Amino acid sequence: MIPVPSLAEALRHTGQELNQILDRLLPPVEGPEARVHAAMRYAALDGGKRLRPFLVLQTAHLFGVAQQAAERTAAALEMVHCYSLVHDDLPAMDDDDLRRGRPTCHKQFDDATAILAGDGLLTLAFEVLAGPETHSDPQVRCALIAELAQAAGARGMVGGQMIDLEAETQPDLDVAAITRLQQMKTGRLIEFACQAGAILGKAPHQQRHALRAYAHDIGLAFQIADDLLDVVGDPEAVGKGLQKDAQAGKATFVSLLGVDRARAQAEMLVDQAIRHLDSFDEKADLLRQTARFIIERNS
Amino acid sequence: MIPVPSLAEALRHTGQELNQILDRLLPPVEGPEARVHAAMRYAALDGGKRLRPFLVLQTAHLFGVAQQAAERTAAALEMVHCYSLVHDDLPAMDDDDLRRGRPTCHKQFDDATAILAGDGLLTLAFEVLAGPETHSDPQVRCALIAELAQAAGARGMVGGQMIDLEAETQPDLDVAAITRLQQMKTGRLIEFACQAGAILGKAPHQQRHALRAYAHDIGLAFQIADDLLDVVGDPEAVGKGLQKDAQAGKATFVSLLGVDRARAQAEMLVDQAIRHLDSFDEKADLLRQTARFIIERNS
Numbered sequence: 001m002i003p004v005p006s007l008a009e010a011l012r013h014t015g016q017e018l019n020q021i022l023d024r025l026l027p028p029v030e031g032p033e034a035r036v037h038a039a040m041r042y043a044a045l046d047g048g049k050r051l052r053p054f055l056v057l058q059t060a061h062l063f064g065v066a067q068q069a070a071e072r073t074a075a076a077l078e079m080v081h082c083y084s085l086v087h088d089d090l091p092a093m094d095d096d097d098l099r100r101g102r103p104t105c106h107k108q109f110d111d112a113t114a115i116l117a118g119d120g121l122l123t124l125a126f127e128v129l130a131g132p133e134t135h136s137d138p139q140v141r142c143a144l145i146a147e148l149a150q151a152a153g154a155r156g157m158v159g160g161q162m163i164d165l166e167a168e169t170q171p172d173l174d175v176a177a178i179t180r181l182q183q184m185k186t187g188r189l190i191e192f193a194c195q196a197g198a199i200l201g202k203a204p205h206q207q208r209h210a211l212r213a214y215a216h217d218i219g220l221a222f223q224i225a226d227d228l229l230d231v232v233g234d235p236e237a238v239g240k241g242l243q244k245d246a247q248a249g250k251a252t253f254v255s256l257l258g259v260d261r262a263r264a265q266a267e268m269l270v271d272q273a274i275r276h277l278d279s280f281d282e283k284a285d286l287l288r289q290t291a292r293f294i295i296e297r298n299s
Numbered sequence: 300m301i302p303v304p305s306l307a308e309a310l311r312h313t314g315q316e317l318n319q320i321l322d323r324l325l326p327p328v329e330g331p332e333a334r335v336h337a338a339m340r341y342a343a344l345d346g347g348k349r350l351r352p353f354l355v356l357q358t359a360h361l362f363g364v365a366q367q368a369a370e371r372t373a374a375a376l377e378m379v380h381c382y383s384l385v386h387d388d389l390p391a392m393d394d395d396d397l398r399r400g401r402p403t404c405h406k407q408f409d410d411a412t413a414i415l416a417g418d419g420l421l422t423l424a425f426e427v428l429a430g431p432e433t434h435s436d437p438q439v440r441c442a443l444i445a446e447l448a449q450a451a452g453a454r455g456m457v458g459g460q461m462i463d464l465e466a467e468t469q470p471d472l473d474v475a476a477i478t479r480l481q482q483m484k485t486g487r488l489i490e491f492a493c494q495a496g497a498i499l500g501k502a503p504h505q506q507r508h509a510l511r512a513y514a515h516d517i518g519l520a521f522q523i524a525d526d527l528l529d530v531v532g533d534p535e536a537v538g539k540g541l542q543k544d545a546q547a548g549k550a551t552f553v554s555l556l557g558v559d560r561a562r563a564q565a566e567m568l569v570d571q572a573i574r575h576l577d578s579f580d581e582k583a584d585l586l587r588q589t590a591r592f593i594i595e596r597n598s
Binding site for chain 2: 027031033036040083087092110111112113115116117118119120122123126127129130131132138139141142143145146149150152153154155158159160161162165166177180181184
């Protein structure tokens with residue numbers, strides 16, 4: 001029997017794998033428009049925990065999905081995630097200079113190039129999903145595209161970022177409003193990550209439902225953990241400026257609940273997420289570990 | 300026999316029709332994220348010549364494509380076109396205050412909202428194309444998505460805008476370089492518009508090829524006409540600031556060829572475009588008129 005790899009090992013492996021796939025899918029730095037290709041690569045390669053693609057690969061694993069299908073879907077999702085970071089970091093939005101310990105895309109290039117790089121990544125994500133290499137059944141490819149677009153669009157991630165920007169002038173948001181905001185801004189993409197394997201594997205409704213519930217809980221736990229890191233994290237490990245929310249007077253889970261209750265809430269959500277996986281066998285062990293990791297990480 | 304409507308009439312009709320479809324497809328202005336929905340509507344409704352959707356509807360007409368399929372594809376393409384205008388108008392890009400005689404999206408709202416509205420429109424375009432209402436055959440929907448993404452992405456429209464921004468500091472571009480730039484920045488989307496009907500109608504290769512050649516020629520003629528309008532147009536009719544390129548010292552077809560040669564070149568392209576339609580019957584008459592209109596318009 002092959003031992004289950006540790007989560008850290010598996011995440012590291014996914015990171016390497018994903019860089020290779022992204023490198024193949026991203027346009028080479030060539031032509032008179034090379035600058036935007038370079039910025040897309042800067043934004044998408046070598047960065048982050050790759051949590052969303054990891055979730056795609058792991059849920060695909062539950063249903064025996066072909067490696068290439070899972071990898072391309074994971075890469076497309078990561079492109080959407082990276083585009084959102086590039087646009088969110090712009091001076092007109094959150095105005096961040098540092099991301100993953102490096103200058104943000106617009107600091108490394110310029111605002112115009114960063115806007116275009118984000119646009120290019122978002123567009124490429126859909127091109128990748130539409131390609132026949134992603135799945136032999138075009139119905140499945142269309143389902144992936146529709147779900148990703150809904151998760152990322154104006155009633156999902158983009159809408160969440162809109163609320164978040166407006167929240168800076170509305171420090172009186174309550175826990176329900178913050179939960180909704182985060183569900184849109186980060187939750188929907190995590191939900192897509194956990195659904196993607198089920199869509200690719202044409203999983204039965206009940207299993208899709210269990211994965212959606214799992215995603216919902218880890219998504220919220222993830223955000224609470226982020227808010228905790230912003231207050232009690234180590235800036236060097238996190239790789240970006242901290243205490244931004246507190247300085248901006250923004251309502252967060254931590255400002256509303258306090259550190260202890262926020263932490264307890266995140267732990268409760270993680271326990272609940274793991275219970276949603278009860279119908280899966282040991283193939284879901286890394287997903288169970290991931291739920292724990294989400295609140296135990298230091299970056 | 301039903302008389303062929305005049306082009307002006309047909310364009311007006313398309314404009315109204317498209318507003319209705321876009322109104323149905325765009326998110327209603329509701330929820331805590333309502334601001335981004337309002338900005339998307341501001342950017343996409345009631346504006347422009349609707350040339351690209353018109354080309355989709357007319358090429359779909361050649362192959363007897365169902366109205367709903369053609370309309371949704373036309374609307375998706377117009378969303379992509381409108382998103383590109385919103386982002387291109389941003390201060391970090393072309394910094395335009397006026398578009399179609401109204402304040403640009405970021406002037407009406409703000410930069411952050413405009414960035415998000417553009418992102419939302421681009422994402423929604425792919426959601427619309429992926430929906431089963433667009434075509435019963437998911438293979439066709441995937442083909443539309445792949446073609447649109449290629450046309451709009453970093454090796455198409457987005458790449459063209461990147462070159463255009465860099466061209467401001469490179470006034471020594473020659474006609475070949477400008478042609479390539481414009482082919483990417485505006486030509487690829489016009490090409491998609493003319494291909495879309497053929498994709499929806501599963502047209503034979505030869506007819507697709509003829510439409511691609513037609514698109515190529517009108518796309519270039521369109522850009523030369525734009526450059527001419529920038530120099531000799533009526534600002535009130537055009538609805539945006541003129542002589543921007545000349546003031547910025549940017550190389551254009553007119554600066555390189557002069558007004559007379561540029562106009563002659565555009566006329567030659569239009570004649571050639573019309574000849575590419577020789578294998579089509581009178582169903583293509585409005586496409587023939589469109590080619591003429593492109594260089595005779597005053598806005």
